Amino acid sequence: MSSSAAVDTEADLVCELDSARGIVDALCSVRWKRFQDALVELSEHGIVIIVEETGCLQAKVYLQRELFIKYDYGATGRPRFGVSLGLFIDCLNTFSVPGRSNVLELRYPGPDMQLMLRSVDSPDAGIYAEIRTIIPETISWDYNFEPAGSIPLSFTVKSAALKEAIDDLEWPGSSIQISLQPAPPSVIFRGEGHGDLQIDFNYYANTDLLIAFSCDRQVSHRYKYKFLRATTSNIPASVLKDNRGSKATIGRGGMLKIQHLVSVAKPSVPHPHIDSAGYQQPSRIAYIEFFVKPEVEESNADDD
Incomplete structure (x- = not known):
């Protein structure tokens, strides 16, 4: 041998x-x-x-x-x-x-x-x-994402718009509140600190930005800004240029999951996973998921 x-x-x-x-x-x-x-x-x-x-x-x-x-x-x-x-x-x-x-x-x-x-x-x-590799430490917290109910609390927004919104929310200097409401269907980002800034994504008014929306009840959670920013700060330019969508889902306890898709196909070179029209099959996509824990407010610190 x-x-x-x-x-x-x-x-x-x-x-x-x-x-x-x-x-x-x-x-x-x-x-x-x-x-x-x-x-x-x-x-x-x-x-x-x-x-x-x-x-x-x-x-x-x-x-x-x-x-x-x-x-x-x-x-x-x-x-x-x-x-x-x-x-x-x-x-x-x-x-x-x-x-x-x-x-x-x-x-x-x-x-x-x-x-x-x-x-x-x-x-x-x-x-x-x-x-050189190292012996891995045990993952310090359970990242198992559980749905918040029978109907997903989620929205899909153009990646460039999501990044721009989160970047703009830096100057108030505080944690960021994300709210979803079913009527009218909308997503609200709000920061309060040195100033107040609110960014609204209204589903019916901005379908070119807010691509999909699922919500059957009003929900609101706050997240530390530096952790929220990490979910979009290094999105590849190719994703922003292609104007793709990023999906955000709020799970049980306010856990926030943000998903991006990144193409790993070789540019300008035919591949069996790319059809004649240039459409890239899902197998040529890398899936990226971020999980952000919410800030625990004193009023509901003891809630499940």
Whole structure:
């Protein structure tokens, strides 16, 4: 047996990407400070990258196995390892050269439990990198999202509009109240501090911005601004340019979930997951979810 075959047998995962650019965009979306550690979870269904902050903010990037041109999974269970998010992004950027075909192989674990990356399609030069992994800490809070009722409390708004609204809410200098009301159907963002600012998204009046709306009762919760801003501060320019929608859902206890979609298809290169009209199938999309805990008000601190 060759040495490469032996490594393949021992590896939990060997996979290949036809473009690192989309993965970089997805990971940058969940990077809200300079130094962050990420938990990477492997499974037969794909890769999940999880980052969190002080038990109040958590983000997950889902990379489904259909995103990869090769996905050989040989582990039992779901291996986990920790890695520096910034270092991972920097390494992936090294393999993303505009105008060149760059198939990237990821392999885990290496001989010293490292994450190994290498280019596999360049006839004249090769790029190789190893990232030291760490033993992951236990996720400090339960991010299991539960619906608030039988009818979802949710809305979908154009990503650029959501980012602009949250950016504008910085100057009042306070936490942000998000309210949903069924009549008239609308979403209200309100900040009070050095000044007052209220931003309304009215469903019937702004269907070009507020794409979808579901609410059967009035609900209102407050969220710390810095955590709310982290959900949109690094949305890729490609998402804003494509004018896509981001979905927000309020779950049990006021837990806020915000979802973005990031394309990982190689630009201007045909792929079996892209049809003749250029429509990208869902398998070429990375799913990003943010979970933000609400601020607990004194009046309902003891409520379930």
